[in-house]
Amino acid sequence: MKRHMILNVFSLALTAAVLCGCAGRGPGRGETGGAGGLARIADGTRSVALVEGNGKAVVENRLGKIEIEFEMFYEPGRILQLMGELEPGFLPFDGEIEVTSTPDTTLAYVNGMPLVPDSESYPGRVVHPALISICLGGEWVLDWLEKQDCGVAEKVECGGIGFEFDLDGETGRVKSWTLRHEDPDGSYDGFLYRSRSEGRLQLPEILTGMAHPFEVAVYVEYYQISATIR
Secondary structure (H helix, E strand, O other), X not given: OHHHHHXXXXXXXXXXXXXXXXXXXXXXXXXXXXXXXXXXXXXXXXXXXXXXXXXXXXXXXXXXXXXXXXXXXXEOOOEEEEEEEEXXXXXXXXXXXXXXXXXXXXXXXXXXXXXXXXXXXXXXXXHHHHHHHHHHOOHHHHHHHHHOOOOOXXXXXXXXXXXXXXXXXXXXXXXXXXXXXXXXXXXXXXXXXXXXXXXXXXXXXXXXXXXXXXXXXXXXXXXXXEEEEO
């Protein structure tokens, strides 16, 4: 039962990754920045009230690929919402998909029907930071870590997940990250391929990633993304 539950955690994360996320691991850890650089990045997100965007995502594995158009809304510390049209593909469902995730609850629906129908297989709190990672990148996970009183570091354990952040030595920004759950060794490797600066913020434009053990690659390109400051 525990293995089934954790597999559902990453399956649900990937279902939302259908809305944001491709293959590949980022470069190695930079020589500069460290915990101080991560704290600086986290500090820059505290004044954000809303991040919203829309774009196209591709999810691909050995069985084929799925493309969708999506909309994303994120209120840090409160809620992440994803809405889009899931095209037929290797997943056993298609149609209108909606994911609503808070720090305590994550619900996903396709054509109004829940993807996780019973409480015994419900994935719980682990999905929320995974979705932030997939849809917005490692830098936006840092604020969640601080709100959980876990602090920020290049390697940190929090909420049943091990996090690792790699800083780019030239820019001092988080370019790649890993989330790992030890049972049954489910993990997600993400990479920020392209972004743009908005003041102290770094807003993603292209994100890539790979989920294990499913070996599912995800890719997202935002057509438009913006942040509203409090």
